Amino acid sequence: MTTTATKPGGERRRAAITAKTLRTDRWWLPSLITVVGLGAWVTYATVRVFMHDYYWVDEHSYLTPFYSPCVTERCVPDSAHFGRFLPDWWIIPEAALTLPLLLAFRFTCYYYRKAYYRSFWLSPPACAVPDGHKTYSGETRFPLVFQNAHRYAFYAAFIISIVNTWDAVLAFKTPTGFGFGLGNIILLGNVIMLWAYTLSCHSCRHIIGGRLKHFSKHPVRYRFWTIVSRLNARHMQLAWITLGTLALTDFYIMALSANWFDDLRFIN
Template identity: 55%
Template sequence: MATGTDPHVRTGARGVHGTLRAAIPERHLRTDRWWLPPAATAAGLLAFVVYSTWRAFSNADYYDAPYVSPFYSPCLAENCEPMRDGPNWALFGTWWGLSPAILILILPLGFRLTCYYYRKAYYRGFWASPPACAVPEPRQKYTGETRFPLIMQNIHRYFFYAAMLVASILTYDTVLAFRDEHYEWGHMGLGTVVFAANAVLLWMYTLSCHSCRHIVGGRLKHFSKHPVRYRLWGWVGKLNARHARLAWYSLISVALADLYVYLLAIGAFDDPTIF
């Protein structure tokens, strides 16, 4: 076995460059563009963070009857713009002076931050932990998710229930989108389609979650004795295989839904009527 006195073994190093590992000069042997996926991931997530932060703190142009931005629904403060018949409760009264979006975005944000796929995405994209397969991370010590703050990732299962609530509310907003600007039923505009597509993608992403799969079929010793749960577990499993794609599709759709409402609110164009 190699020791620290072997000339072909690095001394005084830890991790992949530890004293019990061969002293290979190259950091890795990959010759492809391994850096491209983590770079693209970091760019995509950074773009969403910048956009959503701007929209959340702008506290304006988030409502154009009958559409309300998914970033601001439900409104939980009295400083919201009037939204008739919407899922809004002024739980925080008049003392809340900041943007009402901050009150609700913490729920879907917490769900996505603790999501198993997003952990992999931003661990690689922003922290290079590790940046790619067969490429060592730059740190000498790896602690995983055993210390604060990463140990907080274990609350993902609880954010799943919050995400279910948010998806339900946005589904209700989609139902309300079948009204015109005078709140008369029987209308369908392009915004209705945008909201419906966003609601479907959010549900697919939420239900494809690993926590959902465990809740549906976890801790069962005999699937044969639980045919209904087994069938549901199979459906969730098929969605789970597409969890990464659904994470991105739903992230883009919620941003596009907000952008659509913003453009309507500033008068960039009128909502095209389908019927």
């Protein structure tokens, strides 16, 4: 319902709209999908991380990324590529060194900020829909001020991507020599997608070319900047794809470790 008023002199004022939004489409659907999708993934990942089992396939040297690098005393010796130096307390995950850093990278990611700000915090839930909060301070106060640490979390994610790549390479070495199976394809696919997502980060784009005043004087950096810029345009899609590849990789390795079925082998 709208009403209009007239100023002294006959000039019409803006209509006083009582409805919170005039949008008639299903503006709430993307936020709902985000809540369901992220909620399901976080639930699955949390259960798997604290399951403390079914993360290593000794026959094919497969290690799930959820447990990489495996550094607690509870780890199977062959799965601990960087040593076992943390106690085996239940509350400590096997990948205690990397999980907090990966969470920091994802949590402060520019796309994920938009996703959970809109879906979980309703700030705002959609374009042309009012904010669910009475006040707005942006990312200038605790705890959101820590979102500015995203640029530093990128370096950690970059190193962790190298570790995941190393795991994928080691998976070609089996107790009987070189081997290649479906698990290797899944691990490689996951690593490729993780690199694409990591390099598509806005911080990475800024590090490569954000401070250059003259691209013509830095042709190599400009070339890399254009590649990262193309990836950056797909940052949202890559963020969701990597959630899928991580879950798929972990589930496949868990299934093999639990002897639900055997790996499809092509060589050895």
